Amino acid sequence: xSIPLSLSGKVALVSGGSRGIGAATVRMFAKAGAKxxxxxxxxxxxxxxxxxxxxxxxxxxxxxxxxxxxTGRALVAEAVKRFGRIDILVxxxxxxxxxxxxxxxxxxEQWRSTLSINLDGVFGLVKHAVAQMKAQPRxxxxxxxxxxxxxxxxxxxxxxxxxxxxxxxxxxxxKSLAAELAKADIYVNCVAPGWVDTDMSAGTLADxxxxxxxxxxxxxxxxxxxxxxxxxxxxxxxxHAAFITGEIFNVNGGAVLVG
Numbered sequence: 001x002s003i004p005l006s007l008s009g010k011v012a013l014v015s016g017g018s019r020g021i022g023a024a025t026v027r028m029f030a031k032a033g034a035k036x037x038x039x040x041x042x043x044x045x046x047x048x049x050x051x052x053x054x055x056x057x058x059x060x061x062x063x064x065x066x067x068x069x070x071t072g073r074a075l076v077a078e079a080v081k082r083f084g085r086i087d088i089l090v091x092x093x094x095x096x097x098x099x100x101x102x103x104x105x106x107x108x109e110q111w112r113s114t115l116s117i118n119l120d121g122v123f124g125l126v127k128h129a130v131a132q133m134k135a136q137p138r139x140x141x142x143x144x145x146x147x148x149x150x151x152x153x154x155x156x157x158x159x160x161x162x163x164x165x166x167x168x169x170x171x172x173x174x175k176s177l178a179a180e181l182a183k184a185d186i187y188v189n190c191v192a193p194g195w196v197d198t199d200m201s202a203g204t205l206a207d208x209x210x211x212x213x214x215x216x217x218x219x220x221x222x223x224x225x226x227x228x229x230x231x232x233x234x235x236x237x238x239x240h241a242a243f244i245t246g247e248i249f250n251v252n253g254g255a256v257l258v259g
């Protein structure tokens with residue numbers, strides 16, 4: 001007997017949904033029966049193609065640059081305007097500056113830019129999504145929130161201290177929110193991928209030396225696929241995860257064990 005991972009009747013908001021992990025999550029949520037709003041910053045063609053693929057009744061793309069808390073308010077409002085409510089928030093957007101930068105050479109501009117997108121933008125989304133979840137009529141659980149962190153947020157990453165700082169903060173944010181929102185029946189979890197074959201990491205993984213070194217640090221010997229991250233995100237938003245909150249779900253081929 002099959003046990004479906006259904007999101008029938010739910011509305012989800014996925015940030016950074018036009019490519020990579022975000023796009024895989026949008027597709028998987030739509031196939032599970034959810035209506036999905038997602039934002040994109042500049043990938044217009046990919047966003048429109050994804051919305052067309054999933055269908056206008058199930059999917060809605062919003063151009064929005066989540067680089068400060070206030071933009072989260074606008075995105076939440078746009079999703080609610082289109083689909084009437086928000087049951088699920090997946091905060092997936094983020095930047096990983098690809099060049100190695102020593103801390104004494106890192107500019108304040110790079111530091112602030114990474115934090116504004118990876119942390120301030122997530123704060124704004126969570127703040128306004130939680131307010132919406134608490135105010136709207138119940139549809140099963142009051143809400144599910146999944147923050148996308150990284151193994152870098154757990155073990156650090158030399159020469160990428162800005163990125164690691166933000167992803168580590170999301171792990172602490174998850175734990176704080178899970179304790180705070182449990183009585184409101186809002187579940188908060190975190191998925192922490194390792195190396196995943198996406199546009200953001202393609203150049204590094206394709207480099208003969210760096211790519212081979214990375215693969216040697218992963219017990220399963222390869223980078224993950226976006227769908228392999230989206231599937232645990234989906235699980236955490238279903239009734240089958242009804243006793244899970246505050247969890248950091250590692251999806252990294254075992255890399256966090258040997259880092």
